[in-house]
Amino acid sequence: MRSILTKTLLASLVGLSLSGAAVAADPAKKDIVIGTTVGDFGDMVRQSIKPILEKQGYRVRLVEFTDYVRPNLALQEGSLDVNVFQHKPYLDNFAREHKLNLSAAFQVPTAPLGIYPGKSKGLKDVKEGATLAAPNDPSNFARALVMLNDLGWVKLKPGINPLTASERDIAQNVKKVKIIPLEAAQLPRARGDADFAVINGNYATSSGIKLTEAIYQEKSYAYINWGVIKSDNIAKPWAKDVIAAYNSPEFRKWASAKYVGYKLPASWK
Numbered sequence: 001m002r003s004i005l006t007k008t009l010l011a012s013l014v015g016l017s018l019s020g021a022a023v024a025a026d027p028a029k030k031d032i033v034i035g036t037t038v039g040d041f042g043d044m045v046r047q048s049i050k051p052i053l054e055k056q057g058y059r060v061r062l063v064e065f066t067d068y069v070r071p072n073l074a075l076q077e078g079s080l081d082v083n084v085f086q087h088k089p090y091l092d093n094f095a096r097e098h099k100l101n102l103s104a105a106f107q108v109p110t111a112p113l114g115i116y117p118g119k120s121k122g123l124k125d126v127k128e129g130a131t132l133a134a135p136n137d138p139s140n141f142a143r144a145l146v147m148l149n150d151l152g153w154v155k156l157k158p159g160i161n162p163l164t165a166s167e168r169d170i171a172q173n174v175k176k177v178k179i180i181p182l183e184a185a186q187l188p189r190a191r192g193d194a195d196f197a198v199i200n201g202n203y204a205t206s207s208g209i210k211l212t213e214a215i216y217q218e219k220s221y222a223y224i225n226w227g228v229i230k231s232d233n234i235a236k237p238w239a240k241d242v243i244a245a246y247n248s249p250e251f252r253k254w255a256s257a258k259y260v261g262y263k264l265p266a267s268w269k
Helices: 002-020 040-055 070-077 088-098 138-151 184-190 201-206 237-246 249-258
Strands: 031-037 059-065 082-087 102-108 114-117 131-135 170-172 178-182 196-199 225-230
Touching (some): 040 082, 040 201, 070 082, 070 102, 082 088, 088 102, 088 138
Parallel strands (some): 131 178
Antiparallel strands (some): 102 225
């Protein structure tokens, strides 16, 4: 009888411990370090993703960057487990150039690239010789050129790859716009020194600029941003839990309400 009671008591205690406290799906890894650029991607982690993963027993640490170079290098070196800041064309180009073994794992809500007023306030105010600050990394610079082509400010050569367009691909600078390449994080501050600025959505929002202030936004959906994981880790249980968190109904509901006007992951449709 004592043995039966002991077994019953132990079973009850185990049941209580499982129901009363979440247990990480991957017992081999309790800590997850997520790197993002400053702004909305960091807010997504702090306000929604971190709580979701902590309910499962993980400890989540956020590291925020102000550039587009270090997050991928840190991920490859292992000081990050996940990063969230880049679109697929940028990842593919950067990984190839630096020989990195990284994989795009999930899409995230993304603020579109936009042209914002600086010293000039509207598209109709563009004059020959107007200055336009633009991101200096190749993939986002290509996006800026596609926007200028759509606006008719420049004409790109026929048949060029829009994902890799460069100044060499400009057939005609119709408005004689002077393009000033700058680090993406500097662009919000550059508005006071240029007539217009092409600003990435995350840097716009983190600087207090509303997306509705943009006087033009890109049309393409090719630049939805991705969460990236080292290829050797992508099949591990903890990585699957991170991917599931970003695709969870809880995160979808929260993000859809908070990020009105953003481009949402294709899988959410």
